Amino acid sequence: MRRFAASLTLAAAALVLAAFAQPQWRWDLPPGVAPPAVPADNPMSAAKVELGRRLFYDGDLSADGTVGCFNCHGQHRGFTESNAVHPGVKGAPGRRNAMMLGNVAYLSALTWADPTQRTLETQVLTPLMGEHPVEMGMKGQEAELVRRLSADACYRRQFAEAFPGEAGAIDPPHVAKAIAAFERTLVSFGSDYDKGVLSEAAKRGQGVFAKAGCATCHAGRLFTDADAADPLTAFHRIEPADAADPGLSEITGKAQDTGRFRTPSLRNVALSSPYLHDGSARTLADAIRRHEGASDIGDAQMADLTAFLGALTDQGFVTDPKLGLPKTRCGKPL
Ligand code: HEC
Ligand code: HEC
Structure with a gap:
């Protein structure tokens, strides 16, 4: 009986520890503003947000290394930029004006005119792989993307921490999940x-x-x-x-x-x-x-x-x- 109680205590301690190992994200929100919804298959964690942030600012996610998310979504302009439209890799012509990313986690309709864009996880793949327009130009370059990220010891560690228990998580879907987690931290209610x-x-x-x-x-x-x-x-x-x-x-x-x-x-x-x-x-x-x-x-x-x-x-x-x-x-x- 005592042993049973002890193992219960141990189990409880393990649960508490697990909760600490995977802390829920805490948003800094004013009273009356609820945190954004988070998909069940992409829970928030500090490690994932940090990985997503690094990926957001990494031009290596593009075919020729020159275009990262941040080139079109610059923080000081509310995550937009100053051109009417911004070219993609190798000067591929842009098509529409970059959008402000503050509070994007709360939206159910993403982008200017595509009602099928409902989640941040799917949206990421448009700039990454899209061909109309070409932005980061990685369509058909998935293996190259995996190769580049895997070659970096710090990325290997960051993916392992962001996706614990998921071996081989360095792939486009996990890149998208991490960036989406970072985007969910872009809340703007402090004006x-x-x-x-x-x-x-x-x-x-x-x-x-x-x-x-x-x-x-x-x-x-x-x-x-x-x-x-x-x-x-x-x-x-x-x-x-x-x-x-x-x-x-x-x-x-x-x-x-x-x-x-x-x-x-x-x-x-x-x-x-x-x-x-x-x-x-x-x-x-x-x-x-x-x-x-x-x-x-x-x-x-x-x-x-x-x-x-x-x-x-x-x-x-x-x-x-x-x-x-x-x-x-x-x-x-x-
Ligand atoms: C019927 C819905 C509707 C109403 C009413 C409306 N807007 Fe808009 N607004 C839009 C849409 C849709 C766009 C984007 C149109 C486009 O890109 O061609 C827009 C664009 C804008 C923009 C440009 C934002 C950007 O990031 O490009 C501003 C500023 C703006 N509206 C302000 C206002 C103001 C001020 C009013 C009231 C006088 C107003 N809108 C009324 C729907 C509306
Ligand atoms: C070459 C410029 C460019 C790059 C690079 C780029 N974007 Fe965008 N972004 C845009 C444009 C333009 C739109 C609007 C697209 C449309 O409606 O056709 C947009 C729209 C978005 C939206 C929708 C916002 C809303 O309010 O609906 C999100 C989210 C977004 N981008 C995230 C990203 C992420 C994440 C990356 C990097 C993986 C990225 N973007 C890379 C130009 C860019």
Whole structure:
């Protein structure tokens, strides 16, 4: 009996130890904001997030070593970048404007116009392997990717720690899982708006935002409706469709979806010029006036509106060293 009790205690201790060995991720979130959902087959861990972060900042994930996720998703611009569209490897032409990654873990509809992109794990494979456009150009290069990563002793250790008990985890699906785990840490709820410190102009702008109905699409705390259970509700046509990009209809094949794009979040939007799916609007005022029905917003109201959008910038998020280029590798300074 005593031995049984002792083994129970041991079992309990082992459980506690296991819990410590695989700590759940703790998000630093303001009151009222729930952590994002995490898929059961890709639990969070500090080791996995650190691996994902290293992969996010590694150009070696591309065919010629020149294009990493961070080249198009730069932290200081809210994980976007300054070109209308950014070329992929070997100058392959880009197609659409890079998107802001803050709070992407909360979205059920990812990318500008593809409602089949529902999870971060699958989305990663698009820049990595996609051919329309070619971004990182690794289609057909899977073995080369495995070879490159496996050649690095620190990567071998990091994959083993991130995926304990999964021998041979260095492959594209696990690369995607680790990057997705890192992306789930990109939360941005620390703006002046969240802190409730708005300038007088920003307060007036908040009124314009409400009155003009902007929140029908740029809804709630995420400033997008892309978190709905039905992803198709997040695609809208804000201006007459142009021939250059069919938008949602490219995937659905339905004529009425031509020119519909997913509502982008407006968080950190002041940092992410140029705007719209093709980067064709240089300023916030340009982007706003492109919405049908917004052309009558006067200059004074527009200044207030852009002051309000400016209050959605989260300085902590775009300068947080934990989300930036890693400074150490397997404990050694770089
Ligand atoms: C060459 C530039 C480029 C590179 C490299 C790139 N992206 Fe992107 N990213 C984009 C563009 C452009 C879009 C929008 C694509 C579209 O809608 O057609 C996008 C969209 C996204 C989205 C969707 C965001 C949202 O709000 O729906 C995520 C997530 C993302 N990228 C993550 C990544 C990750 C992770 C990597 C590295 C594996 C990466 N990207 C590499 C340009 C790039
Ligand atoms: C019917 C839904 C809808 C409404 C209402 C709406 N938007 Fe948008 N907004 C969108 C969509 C969709 C896009 C992307 C369109 C594209 O890329 O072609 C967008 C793009 C933007 C952008 C550019 C963001 C970026 O990252 O490129 C800004 C800024 C913006 N909207 C602000 C506003 C403001 C301010 C209002 C109110 C005056 C408003 N929107 C009303 C759906 C809407």
